[in-house]
Amino acid sequence: MMDLFSVLQLLSWVAVGTVLFILMATMGFDFGAGMLARFVGKTDNERRAIINVVAPTWDGNQVWLIIAGACLFAIWPRVYAASFSGLYFGVLVVLWSLFMRPVAFEYRSKIETTKWRGFWDWMLFFGSFLPILILGVVIGNLFLGMPFQFDPESLRFFYGAQGVDGAEPALLSLILLLMPFALLFGIFAVIMSLMHGAAYCAMRTDGVLYERFKKIRSVCAILFILLFALAGIWLCFIPGFHWAPSAVISSFSDSVNHPLNGAVVSITIGGWLSNYAEYPWMVVAPILGFTGAIMVIVLGNKGKAVGAFCGSLVALFGAVFTMGFSLFPFLMPSTLSPDQSLTIWNSSSSQLSLTGILIVALIMLPIIFSYTTFVYKKMWGRDDRMNAEEVESRKYELY
Amino acid sequence: MLPSLLSVELAQFQFAFVALFHFVFVPLTLGLTWILFTMELMYVRTGKQVYKDMTRFWGKLLGINFAIGVLSGLTMEFSFGLNWAYYSQFVGDIFGTPLAIEGLVAFMLESAFVGLFFFGWNKLSKKQHLASTFCLAIGSSMSALLILVANGYMQVPVGGHFVWETMRMETTSLATLFMNPIAQIGFAHTVLAGYTTAAVFVIGISAFFLLKKRDMGFAKRSMAIGLGFGLVSSIMLMFMGDQQGLNAYHNQPLKLAAIEAEWTTQTPPANFNAITFPDQSEQKNNIEIQIPKVLGLLVTHSMETPVFGIKDILYNGYTRSDGVKVPAMTTQISQGAMAYDAMVKMRAGNESPTVRATFEKYKNDIGFGMLLMRYVPKGEPLSSATAKQIHEAATSSVPNVASIFWTFRVMVGLGVLMFLMIIVGLITTIRNTTWDKRWMLRGMLYMIPAPWIACLCGWFVTEHGRQPWTVYNILPTTLSASTLNAWDILATLILFILFYALLIGVEMFLMFKFARLGPSALHTNRYHFEKKNDANELGGK
Numbered sequence: 001m002m003d004l005f006s007v008l009q010l011l012s013w014v015a016v017g018t019v020l021f022i023l024m025a026t027m028g029f030d031f032g033a034g035m036l037a038r039f040v041g042k043t044d045n046e047r048r049a050i051i052n053v054v055a056p057t058w059d060g061n062q063v064w065l066i067i068a069g070a071c072l073f074a075i076w077p078r079v080y081a082a083s084f085s086g087l088y089f090g091v092l093v094v095l096w097s098l099f100m101r102p103v104a105f106e107y108r109s110k111i112e113t114t115k116w117r118g119f120w121d122w123m124l125f126f127g128s129f130l131p132i133l134i135l136g137v138v139i140g141n142l143f144l145g146m147p148f149q150f151d152p153e154s155l156r157f158f159y160g161a162q163g164v165d166g167a168e169p170a171l172l173s174l175i176l177l178l179m180p181f182a183l184l185f186g187i188f189a190v191i192m193s194l195m196h197g198a199a200y201c202a203m204r205t206d207g208v209l210y211e212r213f214k215k216i217r218s219v220c221a222i223l224f225i226l227l228f229a230l231a232g233i234w235l236c237f238i239p240g241f242h243w244a245p246s247a248v249i250s251s252f253s254d255s256v257n258h259p260l261n262g263a264v265v266s267i268t269i270g271g272w273l274s275n276y277a278e279y280p281w282m283v284v285a286p287i288l289g290f291t292g293a294i295m296v297i298v299l300g301n302k303g304k305a306v307g308a309f310c311g312s313l314v315a316l317f318g319a320v321f322t323m324g325f326s327l328f329p330f331l332m333p334s335t336l337s338p339d340q341s342l343t344i345w346n347s348s349s350s351q352l353s354l355t356g357i358l359i360v361a362l363i364m365l366p367i368i369f370s371y372t373t374f375v376y377k378k379m380w381g382r383d384d385r386m387n388a389e390e391v392e393s394r395k396y397e398l399y
Numbered sequence: 400m401l402p403s404l405l406s407v408e409l410a411q412f413q414f415a416f417v418a419l420f421h422f423v424f425v426p427l428t429l430g431l432t433w434i435l436f437t438m439e440l441m442y443v444r445t446g447k448q449v450y451k452d453m454t455r456f457w458g459k460l461l462g463i464n465f466a467i468g469v470l471s472g473l474t475m476e477f478s479f480g481l482n483w484a485y486y487s488q489f490v491g492d493i494f495g496t497p498l499a500i501e502g503l504v505a506f507m508l509e510s511a512f513v514g515l516f517f518f519g520w521n522k523l524s525k526k527q528h529l530a531s532t533f534c535l536a537i538g539s540s541m542s543a544l545l546i547l548v549a550n551g552y553m554q555v556p557v558g559g560h561f562v563w564e565t566m567r568m569e570t571t572s573l574a575t576l577f578m579n580p581i582a583q584i585g586f587a588h589t590v591l592a593g594y595t596t597a598a599v600f601v602i603g604i605s606a607f608f609l610l611k612k613r614d615m616g617f618a619k620r621s622m623a624i625g626l627g628f629g630l631v632s633s634i635m636l637m638f639m640g641d642q643q644g645l646n647a648y649h650n651q652p653l654k655l656a657a658i659e660a661e662w663t664t665q666t667p668p669a670n671f672n673a674i675t676f677p678d679q680s681e682q683k684n685n686i687e688i689q690i691p692k693v694l695g696l697l698v699t700h701s702m703e704t705p706v707f708g709i710k711d712i713l714y715n716g717y718t719r720s721d722g723v724k725v726p727a728m729t730t731q732i733s734q735g736a737m738a739y740d741a742m743v744k745m746r747a748g749n750e751s752p753t754v755r756a757t758f759e760k761y762k763n764d765i766g767f768g769m770l771l772m773r774y775v776p777k778g779e780p781l782s783s784a785t786a787k788q789i790h791e792a793a794t795s796s797v798p799n800v801a802s803i804f805w806t807f808r809v810m811v812g813l814g815v816l817m818f819l820m821i822i823v824g825l826i827t828t829i830r831n832t833t834w835d836k837r838w839m840l841r842g843m844l845y846m847i848p849a850p851w852i853a854c855l856c857g858w859f860v861t862e863h864g865r866q867p868w869t870v871y872n873i874l875p876t877t878l879s880a881s882t883l884n885a886w887d888i889l890a891t892l893i894l895f896i897l898f899y900a901l902l903i904g905v906e907m908f909l910m911f912k913f914a915r916l917g918p919s920a921l922h923t924n925r926y927h928f929e930k931k932n933d934a935n936e937l938g939g940k
Contacts, residue, residue, distance in 0.1 A: 059510040073494075092891055349496075378527070
C-alpha cells in the first residue's frame, strides 16, 4: 500500500516525464530546424524562411528546457546536484552551445553581409546539434550507470575520483561519456529531432522547401525505427539495475528519503527490460514509438503534413516514456556503489515542496497550453506558409 | 572531504562574474517592456503612427538586449548544479520551488508573448497586440519576483528547518517562504532599479537624437515618456532602498555594520561614515569623515536605537530593540559545534536521548558550527575547537568591509544623481526648453552607464555582504561548492569570460549601430536617414 508521500513521488516522476515530452515536442523541432536551416536552405531567403518558421515561438519553447531544469532542481535536488556537477563538462558544452541560439536568431538578420549571416548559420547549427546530441549521450550513460557515491556523514556527492587530491580533471570524464552505446543514444536523439523538425517545417512551408523537408522527414523516420530497435536489442545485452526495497524500509517516509537508506540494488544482464516483464502494460511506450514513426512515413507519403507531424509527436512520446519506463524507478544509477543509486524514492524533495510544485503545475499547465495555442493560432493561419518570396516581401520585419 | 579553498574561491568568482553579467541585461528588459507598453498604449489611445514607431524602434533595442538576457539567465540556472552541488542538495528542497514556479508562471508567459510582440504586428488586432506587450512586461516582472523569493531565502532563510536524516533543509511553510519580507522588499527594489535603468536609457538615447537634431518629434515624445516613467520609479526606488536598509538592520545586522564600516557600537543616534578607509585586519577605520547622527536616523528611523558594531556582534552579543538578546557569534559557533557533533552521532546510529537533546537544543546554530570545519582538523569533533579557532572563525565571518562600503556609496550616489537629472529634465521639459540646452542633453547621454554601474554595485553589496554564507547563518559558502578540481573551474571560468566577452562585444556593436540609426532602422520611409523632410514625420495616422 502506498502512502501519500510515495504517491506524490510517483506523480512528480510523471510530471517530469511530461515536461520532458513537451520539451522534445516543442524545442525538438526548433533543434531540428536549426540543424537543417544551413543545409536545406540554398539561398539566404530560403534559410531565412526556415528560420522564420520557428522564429515566433522558439523563445517560449526554450522555456521548457528551463522548466525541466528547474523541476529537476525542485523535485529531485540530489539528482540535479549530482548530474550537473558530475557530468560537469558535458553540461557546460550543452550550455555553451545553447548560448548560440538566441543570438543567432536575433542577430543574424541585423546585418546583410554574407560573412555575417554565414557565421550565424553555423552557430545555429552547432547550437542545435550539440545540445541534443549530448542530451542523448547523457541518457545513454544513465543506462550504463555512473561512477559516484555519497559521503555518509555529510551526504556530499563524489563523482569518480573527483575532488580527491591529485585527481584527474573532470574534462576526462566528458570523454569517458562517449561510449559506443551512449553515442547510439546521442545519434538517436539527433535523428529524432531532425525528423520532428522536418515534419514541422514541412507543415509550415510550401514549394521547393516543402519538397525537401518531405524527403528528410521520411528518411529520418526510417532511421528512427532502425535506431530505436537497435537500442532496444542492445539493452538486452548490457547489465541493468534492479531495485528491491530492503527490510529496512518498512514504509516510505521522509526518514528514508536519502541514498543511504539501505535499499538493495542488483545488477543483471538485460535487467533494464525487467520492468516490461513485471508491468506488461509498459510495452505501450515502445509500441507508440514505432507506430508514430510509421505514421510519419505513411501519412507523409499521402501528403498529409499535419498528420505526419502528429505521428512524429506520437513517436517522441513513445521514445521519451520508453526511456522512463525502462529506467524506472532509477534516475541515476551508480556503478561505484549501486545501493546508493538515485531513485525516485530516495532523492525527491519533501512532501510539502512536492505538493506545492504539483499544485502549481496542475494549475499552470492548462493556462500555458491555452495561451500557447493562442500564440500558434495567431501566428499561423490555416493557409499561412513560409517561403523565400514571403521573406523577400517582409524582409525588414522578419528574422 | 571538502572542496579545496582555491576551488571554492574560483567558483565564487565564476558565480559573481556570470551573475553580474546576467544583470547587465535584466534591468533593461524589466523596465523597457513597461515603457514599450506605455508607448503602445498611447498608440492605441491616440492612433498616432509615431507611437507605433516608437514601440517598434525601442522594441528593436529590447530584442538585442533580450537575446543575451535569455542565454545568460540559462547559465544562472545551470550554475547552482555545476559549481554549487552541495548547496543545491542542501537547500534545493526550498530554493528549487520558487525557481520551478518562476518557469511555469512567469518566464513562460514572457517568452511566449515576446514572439507575438515582434512578429504579431500584422497578425493581431491593436488591442491584442497591446495585451501581448502587457504579458511580456508583467511576465518579466513576475519572473523577478520569484527569483527574489529564492534569493530572499539565501538572505533571510524562513519557512524551512534542518532535517538530520536527509541532511538538508526542508520546507515547513511555503507561505512563509513566499511572503518573506526581504524578498518582497528586494523584489520592489530590484524591479524599480530596472525601471529606472530603462528610463535613463531611453532619456539618454533620445537626448542623442536631439543633440544631432534628428527625428525631433520622435525623440521628444520618447524622452517625455522616459522622464515621466523615470520620475515615478526613481522616487519609489529610493523609498524601497530605505526599506531595504531597515530590513538589513533587523535581519542581517552584521552585513549592515559592514556596509557602514561600523566596527564599534556608537551611542545612538550613530554618526554616518561618509568617507573612510576601513582596515579589516585591525578592525578599525582610518580617516573618518562623518556626518553626525545620520546613520542612526537612516537605518533605525529613531533617535534612541543603537546600530550594532561588528565587534559587538562577533564577540560580545547585543540586545535587539525588541528585547531579544542575541549571543555573540563566538557563542553561537560553539553551540553549533555541539549540535553538529550530536548530529554526527545520530547519523551513525546513536539513539541516546542526551545526544538527541543536545542536538535539539542547539540545532538552530548548526550552521555556525559548520564554520569551524575549515579550522578543526578532519576526523576530530567540531566541539574540540580551541577558543582561538572559534575566535578566528568568527572574525573571518565579516565580509570585506572596504569593498562593500564603497560599492554601496557608489550605488547611492549614482541613484541620487539620476534622480536629480530626471527632476531637472522634467522641469525644463515642462518649460519646453530641454531641447535647446545642449549641456543638459549631453549630460543625459553620458548618464546612460550610471544605472548599470549602480545596479551591479547594489548586487555586489547584497551578495558579497552575505558572505561567508550562501544561506545566511545556515550554510557556509566554503561548504556549498561542488567537490571539483580547481583547474576545471579555472578552465570554465576562462571560457565563460571568453564567450561573454565575444557576446557582449557583438551586442554592444549592434546596440550602438541601431541606437545611432534611430527610427530609420524601421525602414518606414518616415525618418531622417531615409527622408530628409522632418515635417511630415508626425503626419501619419
